[in-house]
Amino acid sequence: ETGVTQTPRHLVMGMTNKKSLKCEQHLGHNAMYWYKQSAKKPLELMFVYNFKEQTENNSVPSRFSPECPNSSHLFLHLHTLQPEDSALYLCASSQGLGDYEQYFGPGTRLTVT
């Protein structure tokens, strides 16, 4: 049990759909992250939140919209995605920003058709 849960684990959506990914951490951490992992590419940071405030948007297209209502929950709202957005989306949390271990969720495997 990593202490970080993600739902759904698998998602298939059309390019015109709107869906949301959810992440919850039970570790009392203050920082949360969204990552994208595409085949044959390194993990890519998408967004960082610290104490509910967004501290990083790594040039992510606006069709990805994050939301962090509190330090334990993180959402990624998806709309009008492209097939190239198909990937594994990973959520992580850490005690704070800086040199802390990051704890990862199991990921959501997203397929855009």
Add this chain to the structure above:
Amino acid sequence: KNEVEQSPQNLTAQEGEFITINCSYSVGISALHWLQQHPGGGIVSLFMLSSGKKKHGRLIATINIQEKHSSLHITASHPRDSAVYICAVSYYGGSQGNLIFGKGTKLSVKP
């Protein structure tokens, strides 16, 4: 050129063998992370280190800051060690908490 390079990209070993995975980086760092990703996607943090050596069970991680190089060693390898091992660094000048990741080393340990 990636700022974090791992070698080898793929590694096949027999059960019981001693395994070494290497990571080189080109930026000044404050810490280096070794992560393990099993099939299915979940990632587990194995080590975070900024100097010297750390050991946990059969896993050993070392770092040489001057040479900008780290190694992950697995002693007495077992099929359950089969996974992708990822090196990541926190770099000076980057935003706090941001990591640069290597592409990973896929390890397969045969019984």
